[in-house]
Amino acid sequence: MERQLFTIYGATGQQGGALIRYLLKHPRFSKIYKLRGITRDSSKPRAQALAQQGVVMVEADMNDPDSLKRATQGSHIVFAMTDFWLSGSREIETQQGKAQADAAVQAGAQAIIWSSLPRIGLPNFDSKADVEEYIRSLSIKAAFYRPGWFMQNHLTFSKPVEEEERGGGGQGDRGRCEAHTLVPLVDNEDIGKYLQPFLDDVEEKYDGVGLTACSAFVTPVHMCEVWSRVTGKVVKFEKEGGDGGGVTGGGGARGGDGDSWYYGEGSRKAMEWTLAQMEEKTTSWEEFVERVEGEEAWFR
Numbered sequence: 431m432e433r434q435l436f437t438i439y440g441a442t443g444q445q446g447g448a449l450i451r452y453l454l455k456h457p458r459f460s461k462i463y464k465l466r467g468i469t470r471d472s473s474k475p476r477a478q479a480l481a482q483q484g485v486v487m488v489e490a491d492m493n494d495p496d497s498l499k500r501a502t503q504g505s506h507i508v509f510a511m512t513d514f515w516l517s518g519s520r521e522i523e524t525q526q527g528k529a530q531a532d533a534a535v536q537a538g539a540q541a542i543i544w545s546s547l548p549r550i551g552l553p554n555f556d557s558k559a560d561v562e563e564y565i566r567s568l569s570i571k572a573a574f575y576r577p578g579w580f581m582q583n584h585l586t587f588s589k590p591v592e593e594e595e596r597g598g599g600g601q602g603d604r605g606r607c608e609a610h611t612l613v614p615l616v617d618n619e620d621i622g623k624y625l626q627p628f629l630d631d632v633e634e635k636y637d638g639v640g641l642t643a644c645s646a647f648v649t650p651v652h653m654c655e656v657w658s659r660v661t662g663k664v665v666k667f668e669k670e671g672g673d674g675g676g677v678t679g680g681g682g683a684r685g686g687d688g689d690s691w692y693y694g695e696g697s698r699k700a701m702e703w704t705l706a707q708m709e710e711k712t713t714s715w716e717e718f719v720e721r722v723e724g725e726e727a728w729f730r
């Protein structure tokens with residue numbers, strides 16, 4: 431049987447890259463799909479590394495709808511995503527998302543997976559929710575992957591900072607995040623595990639599904655406790671800007687039965703439902719910290 435074409439936007443980035451790694455090593459999906467990755471620059475090292483693994487890298491720009499139409503020709507399934515932070519614009523992100531969806535429909539793709547988010551009144555969330563609404567109006571099977579807070583953020587912009595180096599900055603708070611806020615944590619590497627049920631049954635059961643993609647709701651205080659235990663270094667939570675009362679020691683996770691602010695009402699049930707559909711177990715925060723502990727550049 432000829433393999434079906436799976437086109438992946440953001441192939442050189444976190445979500446698209448992790449999905450490709452999952453598909454390439456998956457016992458079923460690696461036999462079903464051939465992979466095409468979209469990039470603006472196929473000469474960059476990450477794009478070349480993917481090409482060496484057999485991913486056909488195609489150049490296109492989300493700001494140029496015609497290039498997307500050319501790049502998605504022949505696709506059976508499309509993973510679509512946008513990077514809000516490059517433009518910082520709700521309008522641009524919405525246009526980019528809609529252009530990817532239009533191109534998938536024009537290509538005659540059977541299905542699209544949109545990296546979405548719930549509508550919570552923030553531009554980087556609401557633009558994705560707008561695109562989700564648009565896709566729901568189109569004639570294409572769809573799944574809406576709604577990732578939680580990436581654990582990988584703590585390898586980059588939310589990386590712990592040694593007290594003496596901090597100079598008043600401290601480890602960053604995440605917008606509305608307080609010491610005991612329930613943060614939905616997702617390991618980016620798990621993206622394929624969340625999408626597996628949809629990939630196995632695009633036609634019926636999971637068409638239109640919204641996936642609340644996180645392994646648990648965890649407070650920053652609990653995250654710090656796990657960090658401290660696994661690394662042997664004392665990690666404390668401090669709200670960005672140090673508005674007082676942010677720094678805290680022990681205490682453990684609280685609000686265990688609550689919903690997460692990030693997903694809103696009903697989110698615990700939605701997360702539990704999502705996890706119950708999946709055949710593979712997701713990565714916990716503790717497992718993530720154990721995995722990356724010792725990796726250079728994580729904990730300095």
Ligand SMILES: NC(=O)c1ccc[n+]([C@@H]2O[C@H](COP(=O)([O-])OP(=O)(O)OC[C@H]3O[C@@H](n4cnc5c(N)ncnc54)[C@H](OP(=O)(O)O)[C@@H]3O)[C@@H](O)[C@H]2O)c1
Binds near residue numbers: 441513
């Ligand atoms: N951090 C979090 O906790 C979190 C949680 C939920 C959702 N999100 C959302 O995740 C998104 C970022 O995803 P990510 O971290 O996977 O991205 P990323 O690692 O920053 O990579 C961005 C990808 O987008 C591609 N890209 C950017 N502009 C493009 C354009 N004009 N045309 C074609 N491709 C383009 C890049 O490809 P090339 O450079 O190769 O062209 C790259 O592969 C943001 O929208 C954010 O709101 C983040």
